[in-house]
Amino acid sequence: MNWNELLRLPATLLAILAGIVLLVALAQLLAARQHVRDRRHLAASGHTLLMLVLLTLGIFLGGLAVSLQGYRFLSEEAPVVQIDSRILTPQRWALTLTWPDGATREVRLAGDDFQVDAIVLKWKLPAVLAGLPPLYRLDRISGRYDDARQEMASPRTVIDFSQAGQGDLLDLRKQLPDWLPEVDTLFGSGAFLPLVDGGHYSVSLMRTGALVARPDDATQQRIGQPLGG
Structure with missing residues (x-):
């Protein structure tokens, strides 16, 4: 800067x-x-x-x-993943995921919406004031049905992104809570949006540890209804 x-x-x-x-x-x-x-x-x-x-x-x-x-x-946000959607059949989707480093992956989901979940590690106040951002690990992306009854009866798809090993920082916090005294809390954070054909979405992580998902302008028009936030 x-x-x-x-x-x-x-x-x-x-x-x-x-x-x-x-x-x-x-x-x-x-x-x-x-x-x-x-x-x-x-x-x-x-x-x-x-x-x-x-x-x-x-x-x-x-x-x-x-x-x-x-x-x-x-108010600062760190980019987590970009998502591009393509419809295959009704309630069946192909998603292309693009990470900030340029890596991509294609996954298939069933449902009306996508949901991204992450595990977030937040620091205590002294570390936050020193400028340490929250850490996160993308956990999974899953399909979500708008109708709760269909959610219970229809096939569900969940793509696991967890690649934690024995030395993973987030798992160490769970196993050895006194080993990282400056860690405030570990929690799950998620965000979901409706899927549309040709949609483009951005998922980012705020300093509060909250995941935020946003469609671009063209995708917002295809969704056909205003979204809060």
């Missing part, structure tokens, strides 16, 4: 401003000390008062910058 991009961030601007204010406060402290040495107590008092005002302002701006930075983290 270059300086122009950094300067567009409100949190960064506030942090820079807070740093400048604190530097001016430090200059006022040095001036007050010099006036005390020169026995100019009235001038020293004025510089001390100004220093306290600037110090309070700098701390306030710094705290506000940290708060805004936290909200920015919560």
